Amino acid sequence: MAPAATPIARAPAGSGGDASNKVFQDRRKPAEIRSSNMIAAKAVADAIRTSLGPRGMDKMIQDGKGEVTITNDGATILKQMNVLHPAAKMLVELSKAQDTEAGDGTTSVVVLAGAILEAAEKLLQKGIHPTQIAEGFRSAGLACQEIVRKELATPLDINDIPMVQKCASTSLNSKVVSQQSSLLAPIAQEAVFRVIDPENDTNVDLKDIKVSTVLGGTVEDTELMEGLLLRQRVCAGPKKIEKAKIGLIQFCISPPKTDMDMNIIINDYTQMDRVLKEERNYILNIVKKIKASGCNVLLIQKSILRDALNDLSQHFLDKLKILTIRDVEREDVEFVCKSLGCRPIASLDHFTAENLATAELVEEFSASGTKLVKINGSSNQGRTVSILVRGSNKLVLHEAERSLHDALCVVRCLVKERGVIAGGGAPEIELSVRLFQKALELTGVDAYCYKAFAEALEVIPMTLAENAGMPAINTVTQLRKLHADGNKSAGLNIKKGAIANIMDDNVVQPSLVTISAINLATEFVAAILKIDDIVNTVR
Ligand SMILES: Nc1ncnc2c1ncn2[C@@H]1O[C@H](COP(=O)(O)OP(=O)(O)OP(=O)(O)O)[C@@H](O)[C@H]1O
Numbered sequence: 001m002a003p004a005a006t007p008i009a010r011a012p013a014g015s016g017g018d019a020s021n022k023v024f025q026d027r028r029k030p031a032e033i034r035s036s037n038m039i040a041a042k043a044v045a046d047a048i049r050t051s052l053g054p055r056g057m058d059k060m061i062q063d064g065k066g067e068v069t070i071t072n073d074g075a076t077i078l079k080q081m082n083v084l085h086p087a088a089k090m091l092v093e094l095s096k097a098q099d100t101e102a103g104d105g106t107t108s109v110v111v112l113a114g115a116i117l118e119a120a121e122k123l124l125q126k127g128i129h130p131t132q133i134a135e136g137f138r139s140a141g142l143a144c145q146e147i148v149r150k151e152l153a154t155p156l157d158i159n160d161i162p163m164v165q166k167c168a169s170t171s172l173n174s175k176v177v178s179q180q181s182s183l184l185a186p187i188a189q190e191a192v193f194r195v196i197d198p199e200n201d202t203n204v205d206l207k208d209i210k211v212s213t214v215l216g217g218t219v220e221d222t223e224l225m226e227g228l229l230l231r232q233r234v235c236a237g238p239k240k241i242e243k244a245k246i247g248l249i250q251f252c253i254s255p256p257k258t259d260m261d262m263n264i265i266i267n268d269y270t271q272m273d274r275v276l277k278e279e280r281n282y283i284l285n286i287v288k289k290i291k292a293s294g295c296n297v298l299l300i301q302k303s304i305l306r307d308a309l310n311d312l313s314q315h316f317l318d319k320l321k322i323l324t325i326r327d328v329e330r331e332d333v334e335f336v337c338k339s340l341g342c343r344p345i346a347s348l349d350h351f352t353a354e355n356l357a358t359a360e361l362v363e364e365f366s367a368s369g370t371k372l373v374k375i376n377g378s379s380n381q382g383r384t385v386s387i388l389v390r391g392s393n394k395l396v397l398h399e400a401e402r403s404l405h406d407a408l409c410v411v412r413c414l415v416k417e418r419g420v421i422a423g424g425g426a427p428e429i430e431l432s433v434r435l436f437q438k439a440l441e442l443t444g445v446d447a448y449c450y451k452a453f454a455e456a457l458e459v460i461p462m463t464l465a466e467n468a469g470m471p472a473i474n475t476v477t478q479l480r481k482l483h484a485d486g487n488k489s490a491g492l493n494i495k496k497g498a499i500a501n502i503m504d505d506n507v508v509q510p511s512l513v514t515i516s517a518i519n520l521a522t523e524f525v526a527a528i529l530k531i532d533d534i535v536n537t538v539r
Pocket residue numbers: 051052053054056072073074075103104105106107108109170171173174406422423424425460464492493494495507509
């Protein structure tokens with residue numbers, strides 16, 4: 001979409017009305033630029049507001065090629081939107097940043113940024129200098145962080161598996177696959193716990209968790225695989241091998257190509273025979289050497305220069321009963337090596353027994369007609385897991401994959417920062433009430449900023465209620481009252497459609513998601529406020 005790119009002619013801040021009280025007199029152009037930036041960013045934030053929360057709507061996105069995506073994930077929606085305005089692009093980057101930092105909360109961060117921008121606009125109209133607003137908001141953001149960390153977050157014992165699963169389940173609540181959250185949440189938790197040492201690790205490398213998708217079946221059939229799963233099928237040799245010795249090669253078993261373009265002119269049959277014999281010997285030599293090392297399972301990295309295997313080598317491998325899998329993706333090589341505890345073999349000279357990995361069983365299996373290979377019981381298995389996601393159609397399948405990614409990220413957040421807070425708008429309302437109280441103790445511009453920031457935070461419960469068809473103003477004011485009376489965990493239970501003690505209802509989320517969202521949204525608004533010109537360079 002193309003948000004209003006033309007600067008709206010807005011009266012410069014400080015003009016009109018009781019100008020005599022105004023402290024800050026803005027020049028016309030910076031005010032216009034700022035206003036245009038804000039309008040563009042707010043337009044984008046409004047566009048995805050409706051997808052927040054369990055009753056939020058999903059978006060159907062069609063790209064230039066006619067490919068359709070259905071998603072509820074804020075980062076995915078924004079990534080696919082074709083925004084033109086530079087400020088709107090910043091918002092896309094903002095949700096990407098949240099995706100990298102926390103993985104979840106990518107819609108919340110944008111909605112929050114939109115609300116804080118609106119608050120900033122009101123303050124600008126009062127004649128407060130943009131830098132002062134930015135500073136005030138930063139300070140309010142820091143105060144929020146501190147309150148969440150020190151007072152709202154309940155410390156989490158990482159071995160409290162049900163709690164970790166509840167957090168993963170909350171993040172799945174709002175997705176298309178929410179019905180399957182009871183299956184996907186434990187899978188996400190288990191997957192992360194298998195690749196880390198829960199007691200000591202403070203981060204999770206999600207590259208150690210390989211999520212593969214297979215069309216067919218339903219999301220219910222999604223499973224956490226034992227051992228290593230390969231997307232490829234067996235192209236030569238037996239389909240099943242016990243006590244496997246596995247070699248992963250990065251060279252090809254096909255006739256070499258010359259570096260230069262050249263022609264060989266053959267003018268009689270004997271010469272032709274010699275060429276064929278040479279080729280046969282060359283390939284036979286490679287295959288024999290592979291067999292001699294004791295290898296009975298061969299994985300071949302995908303080659304872009306020539307065929308990794310040709311008919312002849314396939315035939316020989318078949319004869320020698322070497323289970324062969326070709327076209328292992330280049331980016332998967334690291335994962336495969338880590339899983340099997342081996343190193344890739346780059347040349348035939350290094351193809352020796354000690355460079356092979358061992359496994360109890362390698363076999364091909366079929367999932368809804370798609371052939372895959374699994375390798376079990378590797379003696380040197382590294383800490384990796386494979387998840388096989390299933391879905392009846394492409395749209396659901398990919399959304400299930402994205403949702404699972406969110407759930408994995410939520411578990412990662414808990415490993416990074418071990419604290420949980422209530423969901424359902426409870427932390428935002430609590431922070432808002434606290435900031436209002438703090439604002440009363442402050443004087444000067446900061447007091448205004450705190451108040452405006454506090455009001456902006458209410459956008460999350462307000463939007464959750466709106467999207468669920470609850471009376472938004474009534475609900476938010478009621479929540480505000482409950483929190484002022486000391487009910488820290490009062491929030492919206494969207495499934496019940498009522499206000500409840502949200503901790504008791506098991507709607508919990510990692511504190512890091514909320515902290516990161518507030519932090520990034522504040523930074524974004526501060527950055528927008530400081531821009532007073534857009535310069536286009538002409539190429
Ligand atoms: N059962 C529930 N009742 C009330 N609120 C809920 C419930 N489940 C989730 N929420 C709230 O919904 C919000 C999250 O919504 P959603 O997952 O759509 O957006 P997001 O996490 O910000 O972005 P995304 O998941 O797209 O990255 C959180 O504020 C969470 O507390």
